[in-house]
Amino acid sequence: MKKISILITAALLIFACKEDVKLTFETRHIEKSTDATIVVNYPKAIGTKAVANKINQQIEHVIANEMNMANTPENDISIDEAVSQFDQEYKSFKRDFQDSSQKWEAKVDGQVVYESPELICLSLQTYTDTGGAHGNGRTTYLNFNPETGDLFEQKDLLKNLDQFKKVAEEAFMEQTKPKDKDDTMEDFFFGEDFQLPSNIGFTNNGLVLLYNNYEIASYVQGITKITLPYDQIKDYLKVNP
Structure with missing residues (x-):
């Protein structure tokens, strides 16, 4: 009987934890145009801290690496740091090629495109132009478990x-x-x-x-x-x- 009571209590605690998960999204806006032109709009999760943090870390990771000029991914970098690095790279480019009229661009437009009790889907549209015949545009979908904040794989x-x-x-x-x-x-x-x-x-x-x-x-x-x-x-x- 005691074991049954423990199991029931554990089940109720798990259910309560799931019920307590609350998430909403607000749009964060970053804009900088003094040197490189950088405009970033993306959804930031707020609510249950552990879940929101997981989601936000993954969003920032994807956006930061879209602006990353290095050959290897940046695993621990914030969007603010990525913006600063992109701008610094452009300044370095201008110092080396003073006659160039090319102005670098980095633009991100993110939004929540679908929500259900079992899934949250975000779309991130990114565009970077650092010279060449044309810029590079990309759309990325991120599918999250709204109860845990984990990123779903295929x-x-x-x-x-x-x-x-x-x-x-x-x-x-x-x-x-x-x-x-x-x-x-x-x-x-x-x-x-x-x-x-x-x-x-x-x-x-x-x-x-x-x-x-x-x-x-x-x-x-x-x-x-x-x-x-x-x-x-x-x-x-x-x-x-």
């Missing part, structure tokens, strides 16, 4: 991957509009068969498969985005959107 979100891949490939063929009408699947995937992207997001319209520039096809193809309605893929989801 294996945490999808099941029966072989079957799901077939459904995704059919949707890809229906929704993709290649610049060249004679393009084949191998042309998109550099001689390979269809591949799922690393970037998967949740929206009100359905699950989004997103391929950034250079991940498939050529740069002129731009970002390729495929949307799968939830009612068509519910058997392949491990979370309930």
